Amino acid sequence: MNIVVFIKQTVDVEQKIRVKENGKILEKGLGYVISACDECAIEEAVRIKEKNRDASVTLVCMGPTSAKKTIRRGLSLGADKAIHLLNGAYNSNDATANARIFASVLKTIPFDIVFLGKQAQDTDMQATAEILSEMLGLPMASNCVKVDIRADKAVVHRQADRHLELIELGKPCVISVNNDINNPRYPSLKSILTARIKPVVSKKPTDFGLGEDEIGRAGSLIERIKYETPQARAAGKIFEGDAAEITNKVIELLATEARVIG
Amino acid sequence: MAKILVVADMEKDNVSKSALEQLAFAKKSGVPADAILIGKGAGSQADILAGHGAEKVFICDNSNVENFLNASWSAVIVEAQKQSGADIILIKASELGKALAPKVAGKINAGVVNDCSTVAIDGDAVTVTRLSMATKVQEILRFKSPVKVISVKPGLAEMDAGARPKAAVKIDIAAPAPDPKNMLKETVFKKTQRVDLGDAKIVVSIGRGAEKNVDDINRLADLIGAAVGATRPVIEDGLVPYNLQVGQTGRKVSPDLYIALGISGSILHIAGMIKSKCIVAVNRNPQAPIFAVADYGIVGDVNAVLPVLMNNLVKYIK
Numbered sequence: 001m002n003i004v005v006f007i008k009q010t011v012d013v014e015q016k017i018r019v020k021e022n023g024k025i026l027e028k029g030l031g032y033v034i035s036a037c038d039e040c041a042i043e044e045a046v047r048i049k050e051k052n053r054d055a056s057v058t059l060v061c062m063g064p065t066s067a068k069k070t071i072r073r074g075l076s077l078g079a080d081k082a083i084h085l086l087n088g089a090y091n092s093n094d095a096t097a098n099a100r101i102f103a104s105v106l107k108t109i110p111f112d113i114v115f116l117g118k119q120a121q122d123t124d125m126q127a128t129a130e131i132l133s134e135m136l137g138l139p140m141a142s143n144c145v146k147v148d149i150r151a152d153k154a155v156v157h158r159q160a161d162r163h164l165e166l167i168e169l170g171k172p173c174v175i176s177v178n179n180d181i182n183n184p185r186y187p188s189l190k191s192i193l194t195a196r197i198k199p200v201v202s203k204k205p206t207d208f209g210l211g212e213d214e215i216g217r218a219g220s221l222i223e224r225i226k227y228e229t230p231q232a233r234a235a236g237k238i239f240e241g242d243a244a245e246i247t248n249k250v251i252e253l254l255a256t257e258a259r260v261i262g
Numbered sequence: 263m264a265k266i267l268v269v270a271d272m273e274k275d276n277v278s279k280s281a282l283e284q285l286a287f288a289k290k291s292g293v294p295a296d297a298i299l300i301g302k303g304a305g306s307q308a309d310i311l312a313g314h315g316a317e318k319v320f321i322c323d324n325s326n327v328e329n330f331l332n333a334s335w336s337a338v339i340v341e342a343q344k345q346s347g348a349d350i351i352l353i354k355a356s357e358l359g360k361a362l363a364p365k366v367a368g369k370i371n372a373g374v375v376n377d378c379s380t381v382a383i384d385g386d387a388v389t390v391t392r393l394s395m396a397t398k399v400q401e402i403l404r405f406k407s408p409v410k411v412i413s414v415k416p417g418l419a420e421m422d423a424g425a426r427p428k429a430a431v432k433i434d435i436a437a438p439a440p441d442p443k444n445m446l447k448e449t450v451f452k453k454t455q456r457v458d459l460g461d462a463k464i465v466v467s468i469g470r471g472a473e474k475n476v477d478d479i480n481r482l483a484d485l486i487g488a489a490v491g492a493t494r495p496v497i498e499d500g501l502v503p504y505n506l507q508v509g510q511t512g513r514k515v516s517p518d519l520y521i522a523l524g525i526s527g528s529i530l531h532i533a534g535m536i537k538s539k540c541i542v543a544v545n546r547n548p549q550a551p552i553f554a555v556a557d558y559g560i561v562g563d564v565n566a567v568l569p570v571l572m573n574n575l576v577k578y579i580k
């Protein structure tokens with residue numbers, strides 16, 4: 001069984017993020033991490049592999065040279081090998097261009113299950129996995145919190161707004177996972193060391209038969225005009241003192257000032 | 263000339279409020295709109311959509327569509343879009359909607375943007391704004407594709423509360439046959455009579471500092487007709503079901519009033535509630551980051567504050 005996991009290196013959103021006057025992100029000094037849902041996708045794939053001796057896990061990561069760090073991290077979690085898609089100048093893909101590139105990669109390697117994170121932690125968009133499944137004409141489920149791989153199908157639990165859906169997908173299929181699906185392991189020193197010698201091949205997004213106009217900005221259907229700093233919330237009123245007194249004060253203000261109750 | 267197709271969904275037995283907001287948005291933007299309503303009993307709601315301005319109402323009232331939401335819904339929406347000729351498809355940015363929008367877009371090679379807070383239509387040009395990077399930045403995006411699929415947050419426009427139902431121009435759309443490779447086997451609802459997080463006017467949210475008070479907080483929510491939310495650690499501890507997680511990877515809510523009890527205010531939580539109209543935070547640590555986004559902060563112990571809320575907040579709830 002071949003499992004392919006698409007992973008992304010993203011800016012760490014827990015740090016301070018500044019928008020420059022030209023509408024771009026100030027990148028100097030920013031730290032990068034593996035996108036949280038993607039890390040869970042690797043963990044899920046590795047758990048499946050641990051239960052199926054014949055299974056192999058291939059990571060595909062599109063990103064700059066520095067994304068090597070994320071790839072090694074993924075391999076240290078237990079994946080077997082990786083493809084590094086060096087995006088170079090093609091770094092302004094929208095979800096459609098991303099999905100097109102991923103689909104072209106999947107036409108060249110064997111797979112039974114494709115995992116992606118539900119959303120990338122930088123864009124919070126959620127679209128690549130869904131579009132990819134449409135391009136390949138494969139069954140898919142989004143936002144899964146449980147995955148059970150059987151001989152001929154995948155049985156997944158998909159978290160919806162008010163309910164959980166139990167879905168059966170014929171193989172091959174595409175599954176996007178929520179970060180609630182598992183807690184990724186901490187790699188041992190030994191697995192970090194063996195990750196260094198696992199095979200990683202570097203490729204260009206155009207190596208899989210796509211034309212230059214099908215990827216990057218030219219191949220994207222969405223274009224970012226700019227980033228802005230969101231309007232900050234007005235400073236609030238913070239009360240200290242006798243709990244009953246200040247709580248009653250706040251209740252009163254909710255009715256008379258904020259007018260959200262009463 | 264732009265034309266909108268509103269993808270309406272049902273909330274219990276009625277068409278959802280966000281669909282009506284989207285129709286109000288179309289009217290405000292001076293753009294004609296059709297609507298598509300999918301689900302059991304959908305036919306009975308067509309006149310409401312017409313009353314709110316839908317020129318044509320496409321209906322897929324068939325239990326087959328329940329069989330697998332995304333696979334069959336996206337096919338139905340694509341069919342409606344073809345017949346309508348609309349170039350802008352609006353969908354509610356719920357968990358289902360955010361999965362559905364890119365499926366629709368992928369089928370017709372349309373551009374897609376999820377979770378938009380605003381949409382601006384100027385002739386054929388469509389720009390949207392949305393928060394990204396756990397709400398730390400806002401981005402402004404432009405579509406380059408002829409057809410645009412947009413999932414929007416609640417509150418896109420004020421719905422017309424005075425609209426009366428009107429005889430609709432109804433067009434039936436057949437549901438595709440269920441795909442055996444993509445089958446919804448079972449839907450599991452958590453047993454709760456409570457209002458859903460996404461629709462609630464008030465949300466009471468439980469953090470690790472209020473884990474011992476879960477029963478009382480549930481009671482408070484019932485007293486004031488609120489929904490209950492929680493932070494990730496509280497969910498992980500199994501005290502509250504998964505679908506009530508508020509945050510970057512959980513639900514994104516924007517109620518009139520969000521009461522955060524014993525929540526520190528991690529950006530990964532704030533990303534799910536920053537759009538609330540009014541935020542009240544209760545935390546015993548005056549330095550807790552949650553106070554930076556609170557409209558009203560109560561520096562105090564949840565154990566002392568909660569009984570006062572239970573006794574006195576309810577007096578203001580009609």
Ligand SMILES: Cc1cc2nc3c(=O)[nH]c(=O)nc-3n(C[C@H](O)[C@H](O)[C@H](O)COP(=O)(O)OP(=O)(O)OC[C@H]3O[C@@H](n4cnc5c(N)ncnc54)[C@H](O)[C@@H]3O)c2cc1C
Pocket residue numbers: 036037179468469470471472492493494495496507508509510511512523524525526527528530531534544545546547550562563564565
């Ligand atoms: C990939 C990833 C995704 C995540 N996604 C989410 C998400 O979607 N949503 C989410 O919520 N979290 C998410 N998290 C977790 C997040 O980083 C924080 O750990 C979490 O939000 C903290 O929850 P908390 O505020 O309940 O707990 P804590 O940070 O432990 O805060 C508890 C607070 O309660 C206060 N307190 C304690 N006792 C009392 C008392 N008796 N009275 C009053 N105050 C008291 C303390 O002062 C403290 O401020 C995610 C984490 C990761 C790694």
